[in-house]
Amino acid sequence: xxxxxxxxxxxxxxARLAVNNxxxxxxxxVAAAVVRQAWPVRPEEILDRMRALPPVHVLTxxxxxxxxxxxxxxxxxxxxxxVEYGCFRPKAxxxxxxxxCLEHAHLMPYLVDEExxxxxxxxxxxxxxxxxxxxPDAYHxxxxxxxxxxxxxxxxxxxxxAVDDVFAKTAxxxxxxxxxxxxxxxxxxVPVFADMVVNRYGLRADVRTVNLSGMGCSAGxxxxxxxxxxxxTAPPGTRVLVVSTxxxxxxxxxxxxxxxxxPNCLFRMGAAAMILSNSPDMGARFRLGRVVRTxxxxxxxxxxxxxxxxxxxxxxxxxxxxxxxxxxxYALKNNIAAFGPLVLPAWEQLLVAASMLRRKLLLLSGHGxxxxxxxxxxxxxxxxxxxxxxxxxxxxxxxxxxxxxDDVEASRMTLHRFGNTSSSSVLYELAYLEAKGRMGKGDxxxxxxxxxxxxxxxxxxxxxxxxxxxxxxxxxADCVGRYPVQLPEIDKDM
Numbered sequence: 001x002x003x004x005x006x007x008x009x010x011x012x013x014x015a016r017l018a019v020n021n022x023x024x025x026x027x028x029x030v031a032a033a034v035v036r037q038a039w040p041v042r043p044e045e046i047l048d049r050m051r052a053l054p055p056v057h058v059l060t061x062x063x064x065x066x067x068x069x070x071x072x073x074x075x076x077x078x079x080x081x082x083v084e085y086g087c088f089r090p091k092a093x094x095x096x097x098x099x100x101c102l103e104h105a106h107l108m109p110y111l112v113d114e115e116x117x118x119x120x121x122x123x124x125x126x127x128x129x130x131x132x133x134x135x136p137d138a139y140h141x142x143x144x145x146x147x148x149x150x151x152x153x154x155x156x157x158x159x160x161x162a163v164d165d166v167f168a169k170t171a172x173x174x175x176x177x178x179x180x181x182x183x184x185x186x187x188x189x190v191p192v193f194a195d196m197v198v199n200r201y202g203l204r205a206d207v208r209t210v211n212l213s214g215m216g217c218s219a220g221x222x223x224x225x226x227x228x229x230x231x232x233t234a235p236p237g238t239r240v241l242v243v244s245t246x247x248x249x250x251x252x253x254x255x256x257x258x259x260x261x262x263p264n265c266l267f268r269m270g271a272a273a274m275i276l277s278n279s280p281d282m283g284a285r286f287r288l289g290r291v292v293r294t295x296x297x298x299x300x301x302x303x304x305x306x307x308x309x310x311x312x313x314x315x316x317x318x319x320x321x322x323x324x325x326x327x328x329x330y331a332l333k334n335n336i337a338a339f340g341p342l343v344l345p346a347w348e349q350l351l352v353a354a355s356m357l358r359r360k361l362l363l364l365s366g367h368g369x370x371x372x373x374x375x376x377x378x379x380x381x382x383x384x385x386x387x388x389x390x391x392x393x394x395x396x397x398x399x400x401x402x403x404x405x406d407d408v409e410a411s412r413m414t415l416h417r418f419g420n421t422s423s424s425s426v427l428y429e430l431a432y433l434e435a436k437g438r439m440g441k442g443d444x445x446x447x448x449x450x451x452x453x454x455x456x457x458x459x460x461x462x463x464x465x466x467x468x469x470x471x472x473x474x475x476x477a478d479c480v481g482r483y484p485v486q487l488p489e490i491d492k493d494m
Contacts (some may be wrong), residue, residue, distance in 0.1 A: 035186025045465025048051055053129040078236070080228045081277050081284030082461065085427050087475040088158040091201065095235055098124055108142055112364055116256045118382070123265045126411060126490045128391035132244065133268045133419035133481070138249035148259070150249040151187050158245055158271035159193065160200060162424075166273040172239060174201035179230055179240040182490035183212035183423055185452070186308065186318070187247040197243060213295070217387055220244035220272070220423035221459050225291045229270070231278040243269035247423030253317030260317035270421025270428065274422040281413035286445070289460030290342045294335035297453045302327050306452035324391040329400055331456035332448065339458040342374055348375045374402055380444065381460070385429040387449040389417035391490075397448065413483045423449070426473055434467040441466060
């Protein structure tokens with residue numbers, strides 16, 4: 001089938017531009033009409049009419065105009081900026097190739113039977129993870145060290161490395177931090193991680209701290225939303241440090257329930273830190289756009305989709321439902337319903353509205369149901385970072401949004417190199433885009449995360465200042481030249 005005639009393409013492009021810039025077009029038309037009507041009036045006459053106005057009327061007009069501007073600014077809220085971010089980069093000694101996983105499992109027959117080992121290896125081969133993903137020291141012991149001390153050691157390693165990295169990239173000092181938000185889903189010791197960070201970096205006595213837990217892989221973007229709410233009401237120049245991680249050491253599952261073995265195979269060590277501010281004068285690199293969170297916990301199946309519990313032998317672990325990808329797709333659909341109208345250009349929204357009207361008319365006339373138009377989010381964003389929760393999750397989002405392999409490259413490569421690092425994964429993906437030199441000034445980024453509950457989060461960013469030299473110093477510094485890699489095909493019927 002040949003391409004459409006050039007005239008049709010030009011007409012469609014002009015129509016899209018006119019719709020996307022509707023208000024600008026209307027404003028120009030109105031201004032032209034006003035100028036045309038006022039053209040016969042000489043400048044001297046306009047000045048005479050202005051001088052004839054009573055002073056009280058002029059003063060009232062000025063006050064009303066100032067009030068409208070003030071109300072608009074108050075309603076919009078302050079802009080929030082990402083000053084800088086940093087990620088934990090694991091050393092090679094933490095690497096866990098598939099062969100190591102298999103050897104350890106065979107050396108621990110008292111923990112894992114052969115059937116479970118075979119299942120876990122099939123899962124790893126289909127997971128999208130590579131041979132360089134890393135696990136904490138505790139996983140390298142036989143049996144794994146699930147002690148409190150091991151978990152604290154892991155937390156100090158990954159959190160401090162990420163925070164050190166973000167401070168090293170900016171002129172912001174620990175004493176400049178006004179608010180601290182730390183999220184870790186499963187492991188929450190006493191004192192909490194927020195206090196651990198305050199102690200390590202000597203943060204001020206009046207620093208406000210928040211520690212989030214139990215939210216799973218979505219907690220990183222939930223923390224961004226929380227930081228935004230705080231910054232929009234805080235004095236100018238306020239700085240928030242956000243730390244996202246998941247601690248694995250104490251959560252190793254030693255049973256044989258297949259649905260509870262999945263986290264052992266998918267999750268890997270990682271952490272990320274961000275400094276956010278409500279002032280652009282701090283060398284901000286990204287401006288925060290829309291933030292939308294959707295919670296579907298009212299549905300029983302969604303609530304139990306990611307669930308911590310004991311198996312029939314009393315072993316504690318996280319049970320991942322076989323319908324995880326479908327649940328994520330449902331949550332994303334609901335999230336998009338709220339997020340799309342806030343970010344999509346008018347042309348795309350017009351096409352969606354037209355398809356909904358057509359579907360309604362067909363239903364009323366008894367001619368069946370028409371498919372709704374799927375909006376093209378690539379018209380609103382240059383880059384999309386999908387939480388690297390697993391191959392199935394990325395596949396579901398790619399198919400649902402109609403994305404190309406290039407659009408999801410950052411997500412797939414992050415899963416391959418680092419595994420599922422939980423709430424920090426979207427920042428590893430952002431680091432990949434910057435390390436590849438693909439981020440430009442003005443580029444728009446859409447981050448999507450999913451978490452226990454079940455919930456879905458969307459966050460939009462606009463790049464103000466590309467990484468420059470910093471992009472080469474991130475978590476991809478020693479391997480970005482090898483990526484992207486070709487992932488093996490998998491048999492869907494396995």
